[in-house]
Amino acid sequence: MIKITDLEKYYKTEELQTIALNKLSFDVKKGEFVAIMGPSGCGKSTLLNILGMLDDSDGGSFIFNGEEVIHYNERKRANIRKHNIGFVFQSFNLIDQLTVFENVELPLIYTGVKKAERKKKVHEVLEKMQIMHRRKHFPQQLSGGQQQRVAVARAVVNNPKLILADEPTGNLDSSNGNEVMDLLTELNKQGTTIIMVTHSEHDAKFSHRIIRMLDGQKVIENSLI
Amino acid sequence: MIRNYIKIAWRNLIKNKAISSINIIGLAIGIASCLLIVLFVLDELSYDRFNERKDEVFRVVFRANVNGELIKEAVVMPPVAQTLKQEFPEVVDATRFKRIPSPKVSYEKNNYRNGKFAYVDPNFFDVFTLPIIKGNKVAPLDKPNTIVLTKNEAIKYFGKEDPIGKILLVNDLQFEITAIIDNMPNNSHFHFDMLASMVGYSAAKNTSWMNSGFYTYLVLKKGLDYKSLESKFSAIIEKYMGPQMKEETGMTFAEFTKDNQLGLFLQPLTDIHLNSDFSSASTLEQGGDMKSVYIFCSIALFMLLIACVNFMNLSTASATKRAKEVGVRKVLGSKKSQLIGQFLTEAFFSTAAAMLLAVILIVIMLPFFNNLFDKELQMTYLLEPQIVFTLVSLLIVISLLAGVYPAFYIASFKPIAALKSKFLSTGNKKGVRSGLVVFQFVISAGLILATLIVDKQMTFIQNKDIGYNKKQLLVLRESYFLGPNQTSFKNQILTDPRVERVTSSGHVPAGVTNNSVTGIYVNQKFDRRVNIFYIDDEYIPTMGMKLIEGRNFSNNFGADSLNIIVNETTINKLGYGSNPIGKTMIIGVNDDLKTFKIIGVVKDFHFRSLHQKIEPLIMLNKSSSGLIVRAKGADMSGLITSISKLWNNYQVNEPFTYTLLDDSYNETYMAEQRMGTILKIFAILTIFIACLGLFGLVTFTTEQRFKEIGVRKVLGSTVSQIVLMISEYFIKLVMVSFAIAFPLGYYSMNIWLQDFAYRTKIEWPTFLIAGFITICIAFITISFRSIKAAQTNPIKSLRTE
Numbered sequence A: 001m002i003k004i005t006d007l008e009k010y011y012k013t014e015e016l017q018t019i020a021l022n023k024l025s026f027d028v029k030k031g032e033f034v035a036i037m038g039p040s041g042c043g044k045s046t047l048l049n050i051l052g053m054l055d056d057s058d059g060g061s062f063i064f065n066g067e068e069v070i071h072y073n074e075r076k077r078a079n080i081r082k083h084n085i086g087f088v089f090q091s092f093n094l095i096d097q098l099t100v101f102e103n104v105e106l107p108l109i110y111t112g113v114k115k116a117e118r119k120k121k122v123h124e125v126l127e128k129m130q131i132m133h134r135r136k137h138f139p140q141q142l143s144g145g146q147q148q149r150v151a152v153a154r155a156v157v158n159n160p161k162l163i164l165a166d167e168p169t170g171n172l173d174s175s176n177g178n179e180v181m182d183l184l185t186e187l188n189k190q191g192t193t194i195i196m197v198t199h200s201e202h203d204a205k206f207s208h209r210i211i212r213m214l215d216g217q218k219v220i221e222n223s224l225i
Numbered sequence B: 001m002i003r004n005y006i007k008i009a010w011r012n013l014i015k016n017k018a019i020s021s022i023n024i025i026g027l028a029i030g031i032a033s034c035l036l037i038v039l040f041v042l043d044e045l046s047y048d049r050f051n052e053r054k055d056e057v058f059r060v061v062f063r064a065n066v067n068g069e070l071i072k073e074a075v076v077m078p079p080v081a082q083t084l085k086q087e088f089p090e091v092v093d094a095t096r097f098k099r100i101p102s103p104k105v106s107y108e109k110n111n112y113r114n115g116k117f118a119y120v121d122p123n124f125f126d127v128f129t130l131p132i133i134k135g136n137k138v139a140p141l142d143k144p145n146t147i148v149l150t151k152n153e154a155i156k157y158f159g160k161e162d163p164i165g166k167i168l169l170v171n172d173l174q175f176e177i178t179a180i181i182d183n184m185p186n187n188s189h190f191h192f193d194m195l196a197s198m199v200g201y202s203a204a205k206n207t208s209w210m211n212s213g214f215y216t217y218l219v220l221k222k223g224l225d226y227k228s229l230e231s232k233f234s235a236i237i238e239k240y241m242g243p244q245m246k247e248e249t250g251m252t253f254a255e256f257t258k259d260n261q262l263g264l265f266l267q268p269l270t271d272i273h274l275n276s277d278f279s280s281a282s283t284l285e286q287g288g289d290m291k292s293v294y295i296f297c298s299i300a301l302f303m304l305l306i307a308c309v310n311f312m313n314l315s316t317a318s319a320t321k322r323a324k325e326v327g328v329r330k331v332l333g334s335k336k337s338q339l340i341g342q343f344l345t346e347a348f349f350s351t352a353a354a355m356l357l358a359v360i361l362i363v364i365m366l367p368f369f370n371n372l373f374d375k376e377l378q379m380t381y382l383l384e385p386q387i388v389f390t391l392v393s394l395l396i397v398i399s400l401l402a403g404v405y406p407a408f409y410i411a412s413f414k415p416i417a418a419l420k421s422k423f424l425s426t427g428n429k430k431g432v433r434s435g436l437v438v439f440q441f442v443i444s445a446g447l448i449l450a451t452l453i454v455d456k457q458m459t460f461i462q463n464k465d466i467g468y469n470k471k472q473l474l475v476l477r478e479s480y481f482l483g484p485n486q487t488s489f490k491n492q493i494l495t496d497p498r499v500e501r502v503t504s505s506g507h508v509p510a511g512v513t514n515n516s517v518t519g520i521y522v523n524q525k526f527d528r529r530v531n532i533f534y535i536d537d538e539y540i541p542t543m544g545m546k547l548i549e550g551r552n553f554s555n556n557f558g559a560d561s562l563n564i565i566v567n568e569t570t571i572n573k574l575g576y577g578s579n580p581i582g583k584t585m586i587i588g589v590n591d592d593l594k595t596f597k598i599i600g601v602v603k604d605f606h607f608r609s610l611h612q613k614i615e616p617l618i619m620l621n622k623s624s625s626g627l628i629v630r631a632k633g634a635d636m637s638g639l640i641t642s643i644s645k646l647w648n649n650y651q652v653n654e655p656f657t658y659t660l661l662d663d664s665y666n667e668t669y670m671a672e673q674r675m676g677t678i679l680k681i682f683a684i685l686t687i688f689i690a691c692l693g694l695f696g697l698v699t700f701t702t703e704q705r706f707k708e709i710g711v712r713k714v715l716g717s718t719v720s721q722i723v724l725m726i727s728e729y730f731i732k733l734v735m736v737s738f739a740i741a742f743p744l745g746y747y748s749m750n751i752w753l754q755d756f757a758y759r760t761k762i763e764w765p766t767f768l769i770a771g772f773i774t775i776c777i778a779f780i781t782i783s784f785r786s787i788k789a790a791q792t793n794p795i796k797s798l799r800t801e
């Protein structure tokens, strides 16, 4: 599903240039659950942003579903993104002014789903995440675990083929973290490809394969199955 | 401490460059416009106040209502001054002047016709403070045939030579120059270049109370209530005018005043400029108008308010961004009063900067502004104590307005709450801010509407069927200088192929014109005044007027001397019914009553401005000096050159003068045109300031919703969806403002339109256009900022955690 080759990314600040990704290559097959690990600053988030087509790379190739997308413009990428990719962030990134229901509904609005259909889908996914009873609450009124479940619900409501999760358990205690990992595992079993960045060896064990990075390069890959 | 405040204030200013400059520029434009208008208003109010006896001098004016017709004259009868002085001990002094329009002035071999000339009573300089700078300073006009010139006028004739004792010929009379006065101040309600002694002027000795023409001023005892004096005038009029009236009209004063009113009234000298509504013939100079002073004052106030509102809005909005700073300061032990001091210092700083910028703006804009208002306002006005005082008070008031609210509001944050969030939620504060945005757009939309309506009325005036064709008409009113040669001059003009027709008449429907009225009599009794035109058989076709009934005068001279052509209004108002041709009418002509027969009815045409309803008009077939030429083809200036060459062949020692009727027509509406331009300029400025404010608020909003925008983009929102999301709220506010602005604008513009007897209608498309323009401008402003925000890569906002 994903094949990246010699992917490069630099950040130029006033004086120094940081190499965030240094000729990184790997591929991810459909239905896989891949964990990416590495010390802080090694380029994991940068990688996820590029895979999520939120950011440009400075070289290399990125094939998504058989299409070379590296040179796609903003509009094309946004289009691929909203139909194919769901995001889960460490800090949830829910919109404070919107209720749980409205937060989860957003991706459906942007893909142009009809109102009745939206309601049905949101209810389905909230049910699945077991936060249906909280649908009228605002994010601040929820615990961290509940917020992250809402974020996951929002990520999957469009039935994306790929979920990108950047330290989804980073802000959660272990029991809430485990709930989220169970959710992801469940989604993966239903066929969703998942790429997850994590610092936790425990969480990484839920995946099929761990890619370890250092200074923007892949150092080792262990398969867990 | 203060130093620290200033340092931090400066850093904050620099740090928030965009918002700070929007803030300061907006306020500066507001203050500058306001001050310019204040200058204008002060100048309008300063008229005639240079006179030392300004509070004691009153003008005597004449008002009457004769057969339902209002007559208002700024001139009165020649004996009024002397009589009032004799009759009332309260009248300390009385002086008169008589204006002689465009006299011919000759010195050596040169002729001039552009000086402004008046005969004045010898005590003129005791009443009006016009310092004599040269010559006889005590009694320059005591002797007949003496004259006083202004400095500039003397230079015009004599250059560097000493003018005292020189002889000038005015209308072929000799005058000896006895003194020179300074040029008259701009803010005087009259401006004359030549003041000749009334002593030798026979018309001034006329004792008739039945004719008029003298501007008359009284000096009253200090502190006297002039209204009480005024009330005693009616007895005097009866005493002096009564016998003369009986003799001339056969009617006693009591009989006359049964159905009619007339009286003399007093007008304070300092009221003349702004509160005069006298007949145009007796108006000395186009005065100001209290209504426009009020309009400009409110515009000035609005501009300042809008600018202040902006300032407050943006200051509070950006202050909430500093919640964290306030929290930290509080945790570190800063007292509330110190925080308030900090915010006030910052407000003061920006206000002072705006003030400085405003003064610079005024320096740049003043010449343009002077041009627009037809004024000669000086920069030095700004150094007048009142203005300096206004500036300083403004500085303090605005700093307080803009600083106090955020200061107290933010300084009272709970430190923990402030530390926790980058922005404080501003629930009801948002309500206040929305209210302020609505207020600004009420004024902006209102001004746009007003501008559109003024424009519409101007177009209406331009396009109105005025009953004749004003295009390509050349008016030569001064052809009477040619005397008997007028006819041959006319015939020569007619041979020019660029000329279609020529008529001899001094009656023109716009601009300077012969002005005749006479009475219509019924049963030997005066019935009503009526306007009279003296025309020849060429007049109606030359002017492009239409006869709707009967026939034109014939070219057989004298054949129609007892026939008249009247306008439709005469028929309708005087009840001549459906078949007026052949009916008769008794009209006073040269003190004789004659019976005239109606032979034609001309379609109503506007012979006065559109401010006035068309009145009855009677056209007599009588020669009158002055020529009106209808040209064909485009070469107007070529034609004028040719005619002026013809003129010079007659060697009349008079310069050739002409006017284009089209120009005169437009000049009639100068005041409205100017009002339109001024409204337009201030509408643009107001909108600009309001948009600056909107821009600032949108900037602030996008900063506040930075993260939200990022999240939405990750979830697939397009740029336009984000822009719409941000705009929606502001556009709603703008719409709300229409609900207030439009009824208000409709109401006030209707009042303005009342001034025109013939006016355009305010219809819904005008509102639609005004709304559309406002929304477009608002939307462009908002998009400007929100598009940028929406295009930002979302990862920027998401990685800030």
Ligand SMILES: Nc1ncnc2c1ncn2[C@@H]1O[C@H](COP(=O)(O)OP(=O)(O)O)[C@@H](O)[C@H]1O
Binding pocket: A011, A012, A013, A018, A019, A020, A038, A039, A040, A041, A042, A043, A044, A045, A046, A047
């Ligand atoms: N916008 C940016 N500007 C400059 N440098 C950046 C930017 N984003 C990331 N970096 C740098 O790139 C490197 C990789 O960052 P990141 O991908 O966020 O690491 P990780 O997520 O693995 O902790 C780091 O050295 C970081 O400092």
Ligand SMILES: [Mg+2]
Binding pocket: A044, A045, A046
């Ligand atoms: Mg990271």
